[in-house]
Amino acid sequence: MTGERIWAVVPVKPFSLAKRRLASVLGEDERARLARAMFEDVLDALMRVRPLAGIIVVTRDAVAAALARSRGAVILADDVQGINAALGIAVGHLSHEPHATMIVVPSDLPQLTPEHIDDIVGRLPPERAVALVPSNDGGTNLLALRPADAIARCFGPSSFAAHCAAARQAGIAPLVIPSAELGCDIDRPEDLAAFLAFGTCTRTHAFLSQHSLLCPLPLRERAAQDVQQTRMGEGYSFNNTPHPSFFAGTLSSPLPAEVGCFRLRQDSKGPNSGKPEFGWERAREAMFSHADALALADCDDLDHLMQAAARRRDRADGHIVSYSRKVFIPLTKLCRDVCHYCAFAQPPRADEAAYLSRDEVLSIARAGKDAGCKEALFTLGDKPELRYRTARVALDRLGHATTLAYLAEAARAVFDETGLLPHVNPGLLDAGDIATLRKVSVSQGIMLESAAERLCARGGPHFGSPDKHPAARLDTIRLAGEQRVPFTSGILIGIGETRRERIEALLALRDLHDAHGHIQEIIIQNFRPKPGTKMADAAAPSLDELLWTIAVARLIFAPEMNIQAPPNLSPGALRRLVEAGINDWGGVSPVTPDHVNPEAPWPHLQILERATAAAGKRLTERLAIYPAYAREPARWVDPGLRTALLHTIDADGFPRTDDWSPGQGAALPPDAGLVLSRPAIASNELAPIIARAEAGYRLDERDIVRMFQARGNEFSVMCSVADDMRKAMSGDVISYVVTRNINYTNICYFKCQFCAFSKGKMSENLRGRPYNLGLQEIAERAREAWKRGATEVCMQGGIHPDYTGDTYLQICRAVKEAVPEMHVHAFSPLEVHQGAATLGISLDAFFAALKDAGLGTLPGTAAEILDDEVRNVICPDKINTQRWLEVMRAAHHAGFKSTATIMYGHIEGYQHWARHLIHIRALQADTGGFTELVPLPFVHMEAPIYLKGRARRGPTFREAVLMHAVARLALHPLIPNIQTSWVKMGPDGVAHCLQAGANDLGGTLMDETITRSAGAIHGQEMTPAAMEAIIRTLGRTPRQRTTTYATAPAERYQASFQPRHVPGHAAPPVAELARLRTTIG
Structure with a gap:
């Protein structure tokens, strides 16, 4: 890239004139709604593309202009006929930027993702360029031009060939980028099924999913008339608007098993006896009873589960996915348990110390501090001194009777010497242990893993591991709640449990959290077979199974609960994990490996940031103690640690990212000027708040808090909008x-x-x-x-x-x-x-x-x-x-x-x-x-x-x-x-x-x-x-x-x-x- 700016240009015809070839399956209003959904999906994808200088929308449709304006796009009035003439208006607008790149994006390309644009931009040659994504019918579904007037625009029948010819005539070798996804148009009824097969979490997919497209239009119109006279039960609305295709009783032929946002239960009494198992809209709001949560075990509708989970997550943490920059300190790998999947625990070895020494602990911690870490994660085996004489002898030399006592000393040393905030995962604890460790750590944790006692029986993965009995682990979590300890727990999937047993474990954790409010995160960790373990040949759970469990966990807990999935255990699927409902990646270390999963290296933070951005979120650093708990240190943190915590956080409980303070004269943050000057587009969540403020409306507390949470690109948006308002x-x-x-x-x-x-x-x-x-x-x-x-x-x-x-x-x-x-x-x-x-x-x-x-x-x-x-x-x-x-x-x-x-x-x-x-x-x-x-x-x-x-x-x-x-x-x-x-x-x-x-x-x-x-x-x-x-x-x-x-x-x-x-x-x-x-x- 040579530093020129890149603009996305989206021509939009009036929604009322769009998609006429779908008239056999969609009415006029439905076609307009579909066109709007597709346009919004395109805008949402483009807003997440970092290289873009901005989005230009050429339209004469007032609704389209309002939607684009709310997202920060430049609106150009389309007072001409045809797409090529409309694009000429955009080229004229960019005439003051002779080196600008223009990417023409159709408004009916809902399958577009930020990765598609990134791929095209990355392939463009450094000088004059024409890149095309051909459609399946000989058209052009995406056109990149450098400069914007490199060739004449030739959209229409056989436009792909015409664009290639124009490029060659201009002396530019056209770069053809085939794409199975972007090559699909949505112009004919048969195109709809092809689009739905992609399974995207888009507005378009949600809109089409609510329609029974196999049912002829006259029957659906007849159903609409009956709906006017029929009061439909709670849960039968999509976006609070009943749709005729939800009413099965008027149709002479069965509806598909999936209708709208519900799955209908078919039984021997016929199609009209189907009842909605699950109201997806309600899933965004209500808490599930135990019975309703357990019913999710039979739900295979992964797309809708993920959509509902993501929307539930977005109610509380819509714009960020957090992580902790940590250093991993394996105090001891000795353990009295023999979990069949664990490669962390090792028996005593003559050439290896039973415990890290105090100096070794501090050396690891100092390396982490130098690398910008703020968390010291202590992971260790459970009470090895109860099994190994080697451990008892080593502890005696260290001056301690128990592993937990030495852990307390090591955590205190790390805090005092480096300022890192310790998080400890020491296994089962009694009330006294928890109280001791609370004085030297800002949070503690223990994975429940499973609530199924049968996994502790002979032949199960926890056989021979007394610390893995669910009742004992739940008791530790309860005691931590009674002592107001911010606590981490979660489940391990794929070790022989059933879906129902996963839900039972999640419900057990929810009950404890409801009683004490102390569980700060739920980790959904997928089993990975490891050589040298008894489960080395066991199959790992599929990605879909992991996504299903994440989504279900999100739906079971309140929207504010932090749901985490370790990113190093699902390489290549990070965006999907966000789409399933997580809002946290857990600890990521720039210094130490994941000693529990040594075969799975941490992703580089830049990769994690890009994957998070591709899902429409901002990667944001947190501490070992989550923001909601850091904001209440008097309740959740020991007095000896509170001052250090307060000096580390901002008003939202996230870590300070610079050394500046008012009145001190310290240098401004390095990117202070950049964040004010870079182009920025308001997110979907922030845009309507800004629009109300610009119109002079009174904002409520939630709106104003959301504006104060603006970081990165959103911070730039807030400053830019405020400056425009000032002017x-x-x-x-x-x-x-x-x-x-x-x-x-x-x-x-x-x-x-x-x-x-x-x-x-x-x-x-x-x-x-x-x-x-x-x-x-x-x-x-x-x-x-x-x-x-x-x-x-x-x-x-x-x-x-x-x-x-x-x-x-x-x-x-x-x-x-x-x-x-x-x-x-x-x-x-x-x-x-x-x-x-x-x-x-x-x-x-x-x-x-x-x-x-x-x-x-x-x-x-x-x-x-x-x-x-x-x-x-x-x-x-x-x-x-x-x-x-x-x-x-x-x-x-x-x-x-x-x-x-x-x-x-x-x-x-x-x-x-x-x-x-x-x-x-x-x-x-x-x-x-x-x-x-x-x-x-x-x-x-x-x-x-x-x-x-x-x-x-x-x-x-x-x-x-x-x-x-x-x-x-x-x-x-x-x-x-x-x-x-x-x-x-x-x-x-x-x-x-x-x-x-x-x-x-x-x-x-x-x-x-x-x-x-x-x-x-x-x-x-x-x-x-x-x-x-x-x-x-x-x-x-x-x-x-x-x-x-x-x-x-x-x-x-x-x-x-x-x-x-x-x-x-x-x-x-x-x-x-x-x-x-x-x-x-």
């Missing part, structure tokens, strides 16, 4: 305000756990001494600010125990008397609440007094996170969510404008961010009083809650930028301005935020103390010249504004660029400090 709202102007921060006191008797600014007892004095500015000092600072061109002073402080409402009134008057023209932007809702309370007056009365004293607007600080679940931890004595909103509502009703803020990245999750934005939007819809939202990423370095090990390291860079983008969408169109904080994000960081929805750079500040108290390195002032340099670097136009977003007067603008020095103001000592030690706290 539509405010053009290319970026505003800023010349202001001075005056923090009049850092003495505060509240104990906010995130705050490094306020000072109380000296024992809590983290940075600097307490101070309390006098009114003369405040007035002088206001005068200095005016000389520097400021239009406002921004004033806030701690809640001093001696402050009353009168103090705040005096502060306002001091500024206005010193500089009458200065705008006073002051007092958080907490200060207003406190001031009114100390004077014994209402909020309305206090706001009236503040207005008379000269207050202009309010900063919407003290909001932190507007959710009391979070506030009860980080600021329990502060005003609660509703009180904050009440103060802001009263301020707006009194005629004050205010900002709104969100302080994020400490202990909260995406659901809390969403609730915060929903509160802000709702109040804005009522009052219209917010001028902007200011995202304030948590600066952790000196924050008490971080130093106590109870908070994360602020948001990740992705989260910090994404907050601006999501806020832009979630608050649209009610709040027009999104500000980015240079103090917290740094100059490079704010530049990215200004390309992701932000349109305001905030204030110059002159004196910034709050963020610097928390450890931020960015300076206390950014001059107007520096601000405008950042803005102009982005190709935008700077505008100096006032507090309320009017353009600053020319005189103020000129004054702000005059080289005047503002003296540094050290915090003065406080004489009453001794008294405060008693008063505060």
